[in-house]
Amino acid sequence: MADPATARTLRGRARAGLRRLTRHPRAAALVDRLAPRSVRTRTTLAACAGVAVVLLCASAAVLLLLRVNLERTVGTAAREQAAAVSRLAADGHLTARLPTGPGTDFIQVTDATGAVVAASENLAGRAAIAPAAAAGHNSYNLHALGDEHHQRVITVTTDTPTGPVTVRVGASLRTADAAEDLTTAALAALSGVLLLTIGVLTWRATGRALRPVEAIRAEVAAIGDRDLDRRVPEPRSDDEIARLAHTMNAMLERLEAAGARQRRFIADASHELRSPLAVLRTQLEVARTHPDPAVREDLVAGALQDTERLQSLAADLLLLARLDATGHDLPDREVDLTGLVHTAVHAHGSRPHPVAVHTAPGLTVAGNALWLGRLLTNLLDNAQRHARDTVTVTLGRDGRTGEAVLDVTNDGPGIAPEDREKIFERFARLDDARSRDDGGTGLGLPIARDIATIHGGTLTVLDTPDGTTFRTRLPRAGSRPDEPPHP
Known part of the structure; x- marks a missing residue:
């Protein structure tokens, strides 16, 4: 396991490197190009990331509880063995060779000078375990047995008729380590399968949900100013997409009606302008060639009347345009x-x-x-x-x-x-x-x-x-x- 201080240093260097990388223009452009742009991809990644965080926290909690429970079980057996040996030493019945109980690997008893007074068969003739290695109740690798694996060591000091002695009882954590490794592998495999399943289901569900949106987009893109009678497909479901399609069709209906009104208005305005213009031109042409001054005067008066009508019509059209713009x-x-x-x-x-x-x-x-x-x-x-x-x-x-x-x-x-x-x-x-x-x-x-x-x-x-x-x-x-x- 890495030292916590070293791990913090590595994480700090990684974050600093990432910040320097994103500040570089080319790197920033690359990150921008690699960023997902579709709603389907972003939704799938967000779902997988959320599930991954939940799985990580749940797996860490499960492993922590499993480790604590296994170590507590191992520590209980070692503590009971240490208490039994302490009672033997206090009663003066301590022998040079001590039998190990179920769940314990070794026993060693030392006096105040550090000399070995009694030990289990597997530590017979060996020097005393270094106090620094056996201090406290932590698990660590112990080389005294010739086999490198984690041990849980319980240390108890008691008084005897010949003086105080220190009892050390070690219990192997090999079973706990194996169970933890197996559980970690199982959780990793299960998490991978679950993430893959969530990703596939989210991708398919998002694609199915967005399929009507793509159909609406394609239909709207194909509608031109001459095709306002076309409508987007409306899904049968009563959801946001169906309401979007209904709103789009209502907007297209309003646009079609507005276009029809505009075309009808232009046609009507052209018709209204054409009639007085034709009459006005006829009157002016006749007045220009007619020999009778009285007739010419009447024709000019009629032309003025038609001109006033044209002026009134133009003023009304201008006012309508202003009202529409307002x-x-x-x-x-x-x-x-x-x-x-x-x-x-x-x-x-x-x-x-x-x-x-x-x-x-x-x-x-x-x-x-x-x-x-x-x-x-x-x-x-x-x-x-x-x-x-x-x-x-x-x-x-x-x-x-x-x-x-x-x-x-x-x-x-x-x-x-x-x-x-x-x-x-x-x-x-x-x-x-x-x-x-x-x-x-x-x-x-x-x-x-x-x-x-x-x-x-x-x-x-x-x-x-x-x-x-x-x-x-x-x-x-x-x-x-x-x-x-x-x-």
């Missing part, structure tokens, strides 16, 4: 909604139908005053376009949730329930003629709903006794869109 970040400025309603109604005017206003005083919301004004203007434009006689604007507060409730009602024809969501789609028209002829672009209501959504509110359509009502609900000032309503 997302759902709620502006944090406080807006006097009551004053904003009166200002917007006054600026809009009462043509072609009068507007009745009913507002509660002092209603404030958190938001962007310019966008909220645009929301109200779009709702007023829509109401004026479809009203028969009157338009009514009502502003109040919901007593249960504290939300501001803005109703814009027109007494025109109602909207069928199946069409109440369609009217908020971009460029959607229930009656193409009634929107195109009066200057509508099909973007007013989508813009209004986007503005309400960004402010944490909602915009819905209701049937009321007075006609059709567009109801906007906005959270009170100081609340956030993700907060639930407060009673």
Whole structure:
């Protein structure tokens, strides 16, 4: 066995060498390349390392308990033999030749001068065992018997009629050493088999568990911007991987829907721009060649009207792009909604139908005053376009949730329930003629709903006794869109 101080020195030198090695750039790069990169390998190594540590600690505990138990058994036999010889010496019945008992190898009795008084047959005629070699109750190699093996020596001093004597009884630890060696070999073999089994099982189980992940990765890698209708395979198990696959498919569905909306928006925008551009070009070409000044003037007036329509459409498209880029970040400025309603109604005017206003005083919301004004203007434009006689604007507060409730009602024809969501789609028209002829672009209501959504509110359509009502609900000032309503 190595000396503990030497072992500590060797361990210290090994750690210092490892630190110097890892500080070297090439060595660090080599270590980095050799480090396992796959989850499967890292999981297998971690499982094997954990089991190895547990096995090492358990094996050390088993060997320690076995050694202590065997040495205690051997020491008990030697101690009983030493006590018996001590009693013989104290009674003055000590003989020159002493028989060894079961479990003991030798007996030697020396007097105060170190002379051998009595000994077992195998130590007859030999000099006294050196005190340094026999001191204490430790096990060590003893050469006195001509056979090098561990011994457990028990030393007892007793008084006799002729003076004090020292009794030394040695018990062989050969059986204990053999049992320890056999147990160590068995534990090493069993640990090796167990580690190999754990490694194989972990490798296979991890591979089986990660197989759906690899299938998901391969499918996602194969999906291009033209293949958003494809979906990743969903495992039948109800675990984290199945939930990951479900989440990925939900994300792909949202991407597909977003791509479809974008393509439809581009197609609709192109169609909306193409019609006034074609009319505008025709009017300008005719005006350029027509000889009658009065006709040219009418054509130029029509061209200006189409130019204004194009300008309005471009402004709406720009605002939609800004709203899409803003997302759902709620502006944090406080807006006097009551004053904003009166200002917007006054600026809009009462043509072609009068507007009745009913507002509660002092209603404030958190938001962007310019966008909220645009929301109200779009709702007023829509109401004026479809009203028969009157338009009514009502502003109040919901007593249960504290939300501001803005109703814009027109007494025109109602909207069928199946069409109440369609009217908020971009460029959607229930009656193409009634929107195109009066200057509508099909973007007013989508813009209004986007503005309400960004402010944490909602915009819905209701049937009321007075006609059709567009109801906007906005959270009170100081609340956030993700907060639930407060009673």
